[in-house]
Amino acid sequence: MKILALETSAKAVSAAVTEGGRVLALGFQDTGLTHSRTLMPIVEHILKNADLTMADIGAVAAAVGPGSFTGIRIGVSAAKGLAFAASIPAVGVSTLAAMARNAAFADGLVVCAMDARRNQIYNALFEAKNGELARLTPDRAIGLDELSQELRGDPRSKIVVGDGGRLCAEALAAAGVACRLAPPHLVMQSAVTVALEAEEAAGHGGLVSAQELLPVYLRPPQAERLRKERETNEKK
Secondary structure, three states: OEEEEEEOOOOOEEEEEEEOOEEEEEEEEOOOOOHHHHHHHHHHHHHHHOOOOHHHOOEEEEEEEOOOHHHHHHHHHHHHHHHHHHOOOEEEEEHHHHHHHHHOOOOEEEEEEEEEEOOEEEEEEEEEEOOEEEEOOOOEEEEHHHHHHHHOOOOOOEEEEOOOHHHHHHHHHHOOOOOEEOOHHHHOOOHHHHHHHHHHHHOOOOOEOOOOOOOOOOOOOHHHHHHHHHHHHHHO
16 A cells, blocks of 8 residues: 655655555655645655556555644644545554654664753654664653653663754763764654554554544643743733
8 A cells, every 4th residue: 555644743844655665755855944835745746756646545644743733733734635635544643653763773772852842852762673663652742851860871772863863862962871863864754754654553453534633742832831821920
């Protein structure tokens, strides 16, 4: 089954088509332009160049979070629209689980990191062994100091991936936790690993309808947090 995957969780945007673990097409852009402007042209371009149409696609996958609230909404909305229009199922995958696949080749701990601001990251830990990944923690928002304490003393080698990877690696190193940042071409989120994660999920009953595909937020949007803080201050 061919899967069209979308990745819009951070500043970079990408789309890919895979089939049976093989990458058929990939489009990636990290130029600071808004996803609402770049995503669909990338999708149209890779389908056209691969001589594919939506009729050839078996499912549409999207990274559903955590990540940028606006980015996730754009990606999920696009995936829902594409799946609904083509009358095909959808697959939602964890942004962090997908990015962990970038470093599955490196035996040891894979530390996934997305900048969540306020000295926090969206994070999950995986153990990589012989190319296979085992999840060690749920997706979570965690302070960099807390993560450093958690990893201090763990003897396993550590590789950091994700758009918050540099921030995380520098914080860990400053706390005396040895780690390395993934190579530049593997550090960022990619629709390829979203597609590969979706292929596995689809094989275990992970297909859903377009209507059932929903974003996953670990924290409320900043506007909502600020509103609650303002209301709390007004009551004092």
